[in-house]
Amino acid sequence: MRSFFKSKNDSAPDETLTTNWATNLRRSLSHTRENLGKQLSNVLGGGKIDEAIYEELETVLLTADIGINATTWLLDTLRKQVKQDGLTDAAQLKGALKEALIALLAPLAPLARPLDTSTKKPFIIMLTGVNGVGKTTSIGKLAHYFRSQEKSVLLAAGDTFRAAAREQLMIWGERNNVSVVSQENSNQQKGDPAAVIFDAINAAKARSIDIVLADTAGRLTTQLHLMEEIKKIKRVIAKANTDAPHEVLLVLDANTGQNAISQVKAFDDALGVTGLILTKLDGTAKGGVIAAIARQRQQNPIPLRFIGVGEDMKDLRLFDAREFVDALFD
Ligand SMILES: Nc1nc2c(ncn2[C@@H]2O[C@H](COP(=O)(O)OP(=O)(O)OP(=O)(O)O)[C@@H](O)[C@H]2O)c(=O)[nH]1
Numbered sequence: 001m002r003s004f005f006k007s008k009n010d011s012a013p014d015e016t017l018t019t020n021w022a023t024n025l026r027r028s029l030s031h032t033r034e035n036l037g038k039q040l041s042n043v044l045g046g047g048k049i050d051e052a053i054y055e056e057l058e059t060v061l062l063t064a065d066i067g068i069n070a071t072t073w074l075l076d077t078l079r080k081q082v083k084q085d086g087l088t089d090a091a092q093l094k095g096a097l098k099e100a101l102i103a104l105l106a107p108l109a110p111l112a113r114p115l116d117t118s119t120k121k122p123f124i125i126m127l128t129g130v131n132g133v134g135k136t137t138s139i140g141k142l143a144h145y146f147r148s149q150e151k152s153v154l155l156a157a158g159d160t161f162r163a164a165a166r167e168q169l170m171i172w173g174e175r176n177n178v179s180v181v182s183q184e185n186s187n188q189q190k191g192d193p194a195a196v197i198f199d200a201i202n203a204a205k206a207r208s209i210d211i212v213l214a215d216t217a218g219r220l221t222t223q224l225h226l227m228e229e230i231k232k233i234k235r236v237i238a239k240a241n242t243d244a245p246h247e248v249l250l251v252l253d254a255n256t257g258q259n260a261i262s263q264v265k266a267f268d269d270a271l272g273v274t275g276l277i278l279t280k281l282d283g284t285a286k287g288g289v290i291a292a293i294a295r296q297r298q299q300n301p302i303p304l305r306f307i308g309v310g311e312d313m314k315d316l317r318l319f320d321a322r323e324f325v326d327a328l329f330d
């Protein structure tokens with residue numbers, strides 16, 4: 001039996017994502033900054049630029065989970081810059097490194113490729129990713145974000161697998177005053193995620209809703225039957241609405257480190273990922289993983305739509321490469 005949770009009132013929250021952005025971001029990135037920024041300051045404090053400095057830099061970048069490919073790219077770019085500008089003092093390297101990192105991250109920034117949900121109605125967004133990365137929480141945050149833009153939102157409880165996943169999404173629905181379409185689970189039968197999302201899309205059409213956010217169960221990329229299931233979910237969404245889903249968001253946990261790279265590849269191969277959310281940047285010293293992702297997709301970047309910097313519904317930020325790097329370094 002399908003159930004339908006209806007919100008009590010439809011008033012939009014008044015907060016936006018931009019409040020005190022720089023301060024909050026700096027605070028959120030404090031672990032990574034302490035790890036990366038402080039070590040960099042030590043290495044680049046002064047003295048002559050020599051091979052030893054590059055070696056120390058390499059170690060620092062690798063410990064922040066920037067990964068070997070991105071680290072090599074950054075160091076190559078730095079060497080060229082040093083030659084070109086005739087830099088001699090190690091202290092000058094910091095600025096050059098910042099610019100190189102911004103250049104690497106910039107293609108991920110949604111400012112260049114914004115997520116425009118006004119092109120379709122309903123605009124259908126599905127979220128996917130491995131277990132526990134923050135998919136459901138990100139849906140709560142996204143609902144808040146879109147509601148603050150006066151858009152109507154409907155949530156689809158497409159995680160019919162994990163116990164209490166439905167209730168968790170209902171709570172986010174209540175907090176945001178938005179409706180949730182879900183399926184009552186019986187003990188004998190697990191629900192059908194594709195069917196729930198299909199129903200939600202039809203409900204959204206009938207009610208002239210702007211945006212559908214579809215939750216899905218966490219899955220490991222090695223669980224091939226579950227990777228087949230998520231492909232099926234996407235196919236069924238297309239049956240409800242031929243050009244949907246309009247956005248396939250892969251949620252990544254910043255603590256994952258270099259494994260994020262293989263997650264991007266596996267989910268992209270299965271689904272064609274159109275955007276990323278990187279969560280838990282507040283709790284990690286490994287925020288450098290963002291550079292590893294940027295390097296992996298340098299020729300063919302997937303926009304980093306949002307970053308997650310806490311557990312609250314307001315802890316979602318648009319990604320801006322320069323602000324991000326400034327918050328990391330200074
Ligand atoms: N600090 C912090 N915690 C977060 C963030 N995003 C999510 N979390 C926490 O991470 C945990 C897992 O979040 P969920 O949203 O349930 O993750 P999920 O991907 O839906 O998990 P499954 O459905 O079990 O696969 C929760 O305790 C969240 O509060 C974030 O940006 N920062």
Ligand SMILES: [Mg+2]
Pocket residue numbers: 135136137159165215216217218
């Ligand atoms: Mg979940």
